Amino acid sequence: MALATRSLGQAGLLIVFARFGSPETLGNYSLALAVTAPIFVFCEFGLRTVYLTHRGNQPFSAYLHVRLATLSLAMILTAAIGSIFLPEMSGILLLVSLLRAADSMGELYSAPLQRHGELPTILRAFSTNAALTIGVGIAVLAAFHNLYYVIAALIAVSGATTLLLMKRPTDDLLPKMKSANAGARPRWEDHVSVVKAGLPTGISWGLLSLLSSIPQYFLAAYYSQVEVGYFAIILYVVVVVEIFLNAVSQSWIPRAKKLLADAPSFFVAVVKTAIVWTAAFVPLSAAVCAAAYVMLPIIFGSTYRIDWDEIIPLFGSLVVLPLVFFSAMALNVANSYVKALTTSIVAVALASAVAFLLIPGGGVPGALWVSFAALASRGVLSLAALAVGHRKRVPQLVP
Known part of the structure; x- marks a missing residue:
């Protein structure tokens, strides 16, 4: 339910571009998503699912560190691909990359909340994000008719909801959890284990996104x-x-x-x-x-x-x-x-x-x-x- 609510904002954004923009605006945004999606899905390593299914005992902070590192890699790869193959779309690709990075952090923070039964918190965060995405998207596009401005505003929306509605509850929750080494400091071996578990998943899901x-x-x-x-x-x-x-x-x-x-x-x-x-x-x-x-x-x-x-x-x-x-x-x-x-x-x-x-x-x-x-x-x-x-x-x- 929470993930479905989160995706309502993404579907709503397509409606906004189709109704208030032009076919070219919708097409440019869709192509930017198609370019960035396989890169980011690969670099995310499927860490949310790995965290929920992996039989290891690595703390969440290890997953967080790996995610931050791989998102940096995704930004670099997207910038390189844009400058080489789609120089006319470099600006849009950069903004969409920042938006995906903000969304990606929110997705990862939902994993420990789901594991420990905090589904209402996830639903509240994703619902707020979806409503703001649609509302802000309509307002900015109607006011400026500019795709760059819309995506920039959505980056602010996603970043704010991730920090306030996802990161803060997770930070409050994990120190209270004794199971699964939840709030411990990660060792180097923990990062290696997360990478080993996530890399095949990232490649597999990245290829699935490429499909x-x-x-x-x-x-x-x-x-x-x-x-x-x-x-x-x-x-x-x-x-x-x-x-x-x-x-x-x-x-x-x-x-x-x-x-x-x-x-x-x-x-x-x-x-x-x-x-x-x-x-x-x-x-x-x-x-x-x-x-x-x-x-x-x-x-x-x-x-x-x-x-x-x-x-x-x-x-x-x-x-x-x-x-x-x-x-x-x-x-x-x-x-x-x-x-x-x-x-x-x-x-x-x-x-x-x-x-x-x-x-x-x-x-x-x-x-x-x-x-x-x-x-x-x-x-x-x-x-x-x-x-x-x-x-x-x-x-x-x-x-």
């Missing part, structure tokens, strides 16, 4: 930022459902940890859970697609009406999401970070090949088929990796 960004790179190369913005609006339908499934899979972590001790039950439970949710998602995905067909032009404007050649791959992407989330979360719970990395690499290679074939002549519908192929391959490969681990862990009877 959704690859179609946007091809659209920008073969078409324009306008198509990038249009694709981003449709893709956000998938993102909204992903937010819901992310919350569900996060709540599944405690049960998955209990099942992990029993190898046969763990793999079977993952398969059954994916099957049940996939079956439920068939009618739900149809309903979401119907809602998107009706609501997107109402919410974003008549320019963003989708057609059947876009609805069909969108439906497929929604249906495969439960398999993607539960199999990937199972790999994280099992601390199978290298397997998660391998599946992501293969999925990116497959998605890139499909993009070369479909997007140059297929436009946005082709890009949506690329997204479906990326998600489907990721889910199947993750489940296959779990199956391999399952066979290795189940004792073989000797006749």
Whole structure:
């Protein structure tokens, strides 16, 4: 619920740009997100999930130190890429990088709050951030009609909510916690352990972010930022459902940890859970697609009406999401970070090949088929990796 509320601000911002800006403004912002997202997702090392699932005993301050260092690296990488490949967008990329850094710190501070049951605090912080993001975004864009000013104002919003509503409660909470070495000072070995656990996750999730960004790179190369913005609006339908499934899979972590001790039950439970949710998602995905067909032009404007050649791959992407989330979360719970990395690499290679074939002549519908192929391959490969681990862990009877 908290993560869904946090993402309302991001969805609301797209509405603000579509309604109060221009297709070019929305496209430039969407392309900046597509460029920065894989870099930041990689450099974040998935530390929030690692903190909640890792079986080590490292204090939160170790995670905090690693996050600050890797965010600095992300800023440097984004600046370098912008100056070399997109010099005309260097300013926007810098501002979006600062915004992502502020959001990233808030996301990490939510981890110990979630671990120790402070979900209302997280919900209050993310709700405030979402409301201010939409309100400030509308006010600044209406007043100045300038994308730079809007992002600069949102950096201030995100920084303030992170410091006041996330960092302060976390700083008050951790010294009171005795479990999990919560408030202790980190040793060098703690930082090394966090990096070792987070690096494969960061690469894997960075590649997963790249999966959704690859179609946007091809659209920008073969078409324009306008198509990038249009694709981003449709893709956000998938993102909204992903937010819901992310919350569900996060709540599944405690049960998955209990099942992990029993190898046969763990793999079977993952398969059954994916099957049940996939079956439920068939009618739900149809309903979401119907809602998107009706609501997107109402919410974003008549320019963003989708057609059947876009609805069909969108439906497929929604249906495969439960398999993607539960199999990937199972790999994280099992601390199978290298397997998660391998599946992501293969999925990116497959998605890139499909993009070369479909997007140059297929436009946005082709890009949506690329997204479906990326998600489907990721889910199947993750489940296959779990199956391999399952066979290795189940004792073989000797006749």
